[in-house]
Amino acid sequence: MLENKREHLAKFQSLIALAVMLIAMSLLSDSFFTPENGLNILRQISVNLxxxxxxxxxILTGGIDLSVGxxxxxxxxVAAGLLKNGIVIEPLGVKLQFTVIGSIVSGLLVGSAAGLFNGIAVTRFKLPPFVATLGMFSIARGLTMLWTGGFPVTGLxxxxxxxxxxxxLGIPVPVWITGGLVGVFVALTRKTRFGRHVYAVGGNERASLLTGLPVDRIKIAVYTLGGLLAGMAGLIVTARLDSAQPNAGLGYELDSIAAVVIGGTSLSGGRGSVMGTVLGCLIIGVLNNGLFLLNVSPFxxxxxxxxxxxxxxxxDRMSQRDR
Amino acid sequence: MTVSGDLVLEAKKISKLFPGVKALDGVDLTLRSGRLTALLGENGAGKSTLMKILAGVQPPDEGELLVDRKPVQFTGPRHAHDHGIAMIHQELSLVPDLSVAENIFLGREPLRFETLIDYSELNRQASQWLKRLELDVSPTTPVRRLRVGQQQLVEIARALAGNVRILIMDEPTSAITDRETEVLFRCIADLKKQGVAIVYITHRLEELEQIADDIVVMRDGCLIGTAEFGELSHDEMVRMMVGREVKVLSKESSTNKHPVLSAGNISLKHPTRPGDFLVNEVDLHVCKGEVLGIFGLMGAGRTELLECLFGLHPKTSSGNVSIHDECVRLKCPADAIAHGLALVPEDRKHDGLVLSMSVAENASLASLKQAERFGFIDRAKEREHTRRFVERFRVKTPSLREKIVNLSGGNQQKVILAKWLATGPAVLMLDEPTRGIDIHAKNEIYTLIDELTTDGLAVIMVSSELPEVMAVSDRILVMCEGRATQEFDRAEATEEAILQAALPKRTSIPC
Incomplete structure (x- = not known):
C-alpha cells in the first residue's frame, strides 16, 4: 500500500479543510449548497484538474512543469485553427481540411509533443525541470502567437x-472527461508497475537506477502525459469559449501546482496521490465559487x-517533522 | 609563546555512541606543542570521529577535553577555532566559486572601515601563503579551476592562516603529488618549530619517518597503544592495527569450479584527473558457491570496481566481462540485472532504499513484473512473492506494509537482500554489507551469505573490516590505489599479510 499513516493524515487534513469550507459556505450563502452549483463547481475545476x-x-518524480498553461x-x-482554416502545405500546393475528430487528435498530439520535448530536455540534456519547462513555456507561448497571429480563432x-x-445525462461533458481521467490515473498510479516506478524515482532516484528501473524513460513518460493532459485542458477551454484565445491559460501552471501541493503531494517527490490532487482542486474550486457567491472581490x-x-x-511540513 | 613539549591539549576518557555502534570507547590523547602525533588505525577504528570531537564538529558523549589544562566544551568548529584548533578535512570543504584568497580568509577577511573587504590586502596576504606552500596559482583564481591536490594545499593554507596552535590533518597526502607532499612536509617542519601541535592521520606508514614524533594506534574505537616514533617497527605498528579475534564460520572450502563471472583488465578513468585511474587493470573471477572477498583501505577503488561490473560507468570504464562464459557488454544496471548480477550498495539510505516506501514495496521493486496480472499489480501476489524472502531472511517487521525507515539497519539490509534474491541472480555483489549495523545483525548477515552460497550463488563481498573478510571469504583479493595487489586463499591469509598488501607503497603520482 502506498498510503502510510502520514499520507492518510495529509489526505485527512485536506478532507477536513474541504468539509469545513462546505459547511461554512452553506451557512453563509443560500445558493451554495445546491445540485446546480455543485455541478457548476465541478465544471469550473475540470480544466485545472x-x-x-x-x-x-x-511532481511525484521530483520534477515540476511550468509550461502546462x-x-x-x-x-x-492548433486544434481550433486546423478545424476552422485547415492547413496549407505550400510546396505541395495542398490544403488539408480537418474534421472535428482530426483537430482534437492534432491538439492532443501537439500537447504530447511539447511534453515529450520537456522530458527529453530533462533526461538526455540533463536540464533542471524548472529551466527546461520555463523554456517550453516561452516556446509554446511564442508558437501560439505565431500560429494565431495574436488574434483569437472563433466560430468553431x-x-x-x-x-x-x-x-x-445531466452532467456537463467536461466533468465526464476529467472524471474519466481521474479514474484512469488513479488506477495507473496505484495499480501498475509504471505508477510504482514513478513513486520510486521520486523517492530515491539513485536507488531506482541501481535497482534497474528505466529512470529516464519514466521521466519522459510523465512529462509527455503532462503535455497530453494540458492538451486535453486546452480543448476543453477552447470548446467552452467557442474560441481559442492566444493568451489562454496564463498563470494556470501556478494554480495546478497549488492544487497538487494543497492535495498533500510533496514537492521533493515520492509522496502524494492523484486523489489528493482531486481534493486540492476541489478546495480551490469551492473557495473561488463560495467567495464569488459571497460577493467577495476576486482580488x-x-x-x-x-x-x-x-x-x-x-x-504538511509539521506532520512530517513529528516523526 | 609556548615552548616545545608543553602540554597543549588533553582528551580524557572520550566516548562516542552512534546508533548501534560504540565509535569511541574511553580514549585518552595528549598533544604537545611542536610535536606531530601520527594517528594510525584501520577504517572504522574511530580516528576521524575522535578528530571531529577535538575540532568541535561533534560533541563527545562522555569524557573531558582540556586545552592548556583548562576544561572546555566546544559548541561548534568556530568555538574550537577560537581556541586555536583547526582541522583539514579529508573531504574538501572549500567554496568552489570563490577565489583562492577568499577561501583562505573566509570568515576573517581583512576589512577596511570595519565593513568592506580590503581586497588588495586580502590578495597580498594570500599570495604570501601561496608562496610559502609553493603553490603557483594566482590568489584571484576561482578554486574550482584548481586540481584536487592544489585545492588540498589551499585548504592547508586556510588552516595555517588562521593562526593555529593545534592542527588536525586527516590524510592530507591522499590526493597530492610527491612534490606537493615534500612542500607540505617542509611546512609541517616549520610549524613544529613555531610550536604548533599537529595530529596527522595517515595510512602511509612510510611518511612517518620524515615527520612523526609520537605514534598513537587505535582499533575498534579503543586506544591500543602510544609510543614515541622509533620505538615501534613497521611490523609492530601493523600488528597493533589489526589483531581482532573473530569466530570463523565453519565452512567447507569450495572445490575448483568453473567461474560464473570473470572480468579482465577492468579500468576506470578518474573523472577529473586525466591519465589517472580509480580502478587500474583489475582481473577477478568468482565461482558458483564461492565468496570472493575484496579488501582495501578507503580510496582503494573497491566500490568503483563493483560499479564498473554493474554497468554504472559505461563511458569511462573498460575491460572484459563474461558471465557463464558469455562475453557481455553491460551499459546500465538494467543490463547487468538481466545478466544475473545484483549489487547491494554501500550506502543503504542513499543508494539502496526508497525510504518513502513500505517493506513490501522495497522488496518487490526489482521484480515487480512477477507480481503483475493483466498489466496491473496484484497486491496479494506481491505480498506472497515478497513474504517468502522476508520470512526466509527473518526480517523483523510488524508487517509488510510498515515503512522501511522504521526498521533497524540490519533489517533494512535484509530487505535489500530480499529485493535482489527475488530477481534470481547468479552473482550477488555486496558492498560493505555490515556497515553501521550491530554485532548480532552482522552475524545474521554472515549466516545468510553462507546459506546463499550453499544454494549455489556466487558472492563478491567488499569490506574494509579485516576480520569480516577473513571469516566470510573463500578467496581474498586485496586492492590498493586502484590496483589488485595480491590474492590470498582462505588457508594462507593472515591479517598482517593482507594489511601489508593493502597499505600504499610510496610511488610517484604523475603530475
Missing part, C-alpha cells in the same frame, strides 16, 4: 463545442488562496 493530474505525476494555449489554438461550431458545453480571492497554499504546506 486535467492539468493537475499530469502535474501530480511530474502555455501548452494548453498552443494545443487549443457546435460539435466541437460539445466538449466544453455539452451535457450528458481578495487571490489573497485567500495564497494563505490556503501556505497553510496546507505548513501543516
Amino acid at each position: 486535467s492539468l493537475s493530474i499530469g502535474m501530480t505525476l511530474i 502555455a501548452i494548453l494555449a498552443l494545443s487549443g489554438a 461550431g457546435s460539435s466541437f463545442g460539445y466538449i466544453g458545453t455539452g451535457v450528458l 481578495w480571492q487571490q489573497v485567500v488562496k495564497g494563505f490556503v497554499i501556505l497553510a496546507a504546506v505548513a501543516v
Whole structure:
C-alpha cells in the first residue's frame, strides 16, 4: 500500500479543510449548497484538474512543469485553427481540411509533443525541470502567437463545442472527461508497475537506477502525459469559449501546482496521490465559487488562496517533522 | 609563546555512541606543542570521529577535553577555532566559486572601515601563503579551476592562516603529488618549530619517518597503544592495527569450479584527473558457491570496481566481462540485472532504499513484473512473492506494509537482500554489507551469505573490516590505489599479510 499513516493524515487534513469550507459556505450563502452549483463547481475545476493530474505525476518524480498553461494555449489554438482554416502545405500546393475528430487528435498530439520535448530536455540534456519547462513555456507561448497571429480563432461550431458545453445525462461533458481521467490515473498510479516506478524515482532516484528501473524513460513518460493532459485542458477551454484565445491559460501552471501541493503531494517527490490532487482542486474550486457567491472581490480571492497554499504546506511540513 | 613539549591539549576518557555502534570507547590523547602525533588505525577504528570531537564538529558523549589544562566544551568548529584548533578535512570543504584568497580568509577577511573587504590586502596576504606552500596559482583564481591536490594545499593554507596552535590533518597526502607532499612536509617542519601541535592521520606508514614524533594506534574505537616514533617497527605498528579475534564460520572450502563471472583488465578513468585511474587493470573471477572477498583501505577503488561490473560507468570504464562464459557488454544496471548480477550498495539510505516506501514495496521493486496480472499489480501476489524472502531472511517487521525507515539497519539490509534474491541472480555483489549495523545483525548477515552460497550463488563481498573478510571469504583479493595487489586463499591469509598488501607503497603520482 502506498498510503502510510502520514499520507492518510495529509489526505485527512485536506478532507477536513474541504468539509469545513462546505459547511461554512452553506451557512453563509443560500445558493451554495445546491445540485446546480455543485455541478457548476465541478465544471469550473475540470480544466485545472486535467492539468493537475499530469502535474501530480511530474511532481511525484521530483520534477515540476511550468509550461502546462502555455501548452494548453498552443494545443487549443492548433486544434481550433486546423478545424476552422485547415492547413496549407505550400510546396505541395495542398490544403488539408480537418474534421472535428482530426483537430482534437492534432491538439492532443501537439500537447504530447511539447511534453515529450520537456522530458527529453530533462533526461538526455540533463536540464533542471524548472529551466527546461520555463523554456517550453516561452516556446509554446511564442508558437501560439505565431500560429494565431495574436488574434483569437472563433466560430468553431457546435460539435466541437460539445466538449466544453455539452451535457450528458445531466452532467456537463467536461466533468465526464476529467472524471474519466481521474479514474484512469488513479488506477495507473496505484495499480501498475509504471505508477510504482514513478513513486520510486521520486523517492530515491539513485536507488531506482541501481535497482534497474528505466529512470529516464519514466521521466519522459510523465512529462509527455503532462503535455497530453494540458492538451486535453486546452480543448476543453477552447470548446467552452467557442474560441481559442492566444493568451489562454496564463498563470494556470501556478494554480495546478497549488492544487497538487494543497492535495498533500510533496514537492521533493515520492509522496502524494492523484486523489489528493482531486481534493486540492476541489478546495480551490469551492473557495473561488463560495467567495464569488459571497460577493467577495476576486482580488481578495487571490489573497485567500495564497494563505490556503501556505497553510496546507505548513501543516504538511509539521506532520512530517513529528516523526 | 609556548615552548616545545608543553602540554597543549588533553582528551580524557572520550566516548562516542552512534546508533548501534560504540565509535569511541574511553580514549585518552595528549598533544604537545611542536610535536606531530601520527594517528594510525584501520577504517572504522574511530580516528576521524575522535578528530571531529577535538575540532568541535561533534560533541563527545562522555569524557573531558582540556586545552592548556583548562576544561572546555566546544559548541561548534568556530568555538574550537577560537581556541586555536583547526582541522583539514579529508573531504574538501572549500567554496568552489570563490577565489583562492577568499577561501583562505573566509570568515576573517581583512576589512577596511570595519565593513568592506580590503581586497588588495586580502590578495597580498594570500599570495604570501601561496608562496610559502609553493603553490603557483594566482590568489584571484576561482578554486574550482584548481586540481584536487592544489585545492588540498589551499585548504592547508586556510588552516595555517588562521593562526593555529593545534592542527588536525586527516590524510592530507591522499590526493597530492610527491612534490606537493615534500612542500607540505617542509611546512609541517616549520610549524613544529613555531610550536604548533599537529595530529596527522595517515595510512602511509612510510611518511612517518620524515615527520612523526609520537605514534598513537587505535582499533575498534579503543586506544591500543602510544609510543614515541622509533620505538615501534613497521611490523609492530601493523600488528597493533589489526589483531581482532573473530569466530570463523565453519565452512567447507569450495572445490575448483568453473567461474560464473570473470572480468579482465577492468579500468576506470578518474573523472577529473586525466591519465589517472580509480580502478587500474583489475582481473577477478568468482565461482558458483564461492565468496570472493575484496579488501582495501578507503580510496582503494573497491566500490568503483563493483560499479564498473554493474554497468554504472559505461563511458569511462573498460575491460572484459563474461558471465557463464558469455562475453557481455553491460551499459546500465538494467543490463547487468538481466545478466544475473545484483549489487547491494554501500550506502543503504542513499543508494539502496526508497525510504518513502513500505517493506513490501522495497522488496518487490526489482521484480515487480512477477507480481503483475493483466498489466496491473496484484497486491496479494506481491505480498506472497515478497513474504517468502522476508520470512526466509527473518526480517523483523510488524508487517509488510510498515515503512522501511522504521526498521533497524540490519533489517533494512535484509530487505535489500530480499529485493535482489527475488530477481534470481547468479552473482550477488555486496558492498560493505555490515556497515553501521550491530554485532548480532552482522552475524545474521554472515549466516545468510553462507546459506546463499550453499544454494549455489556466487558472492563478491567488499569490506574494509579485516576480520569480516577473513571469516566470510573463500578467496581474498586485496586492492590498493586502484590496483589488485595480491590474492590470498582462505588457508594462507593472515591479517598482517593482507594489511601489508593493502597499505600504499610510496610511488610517484604523475603530475
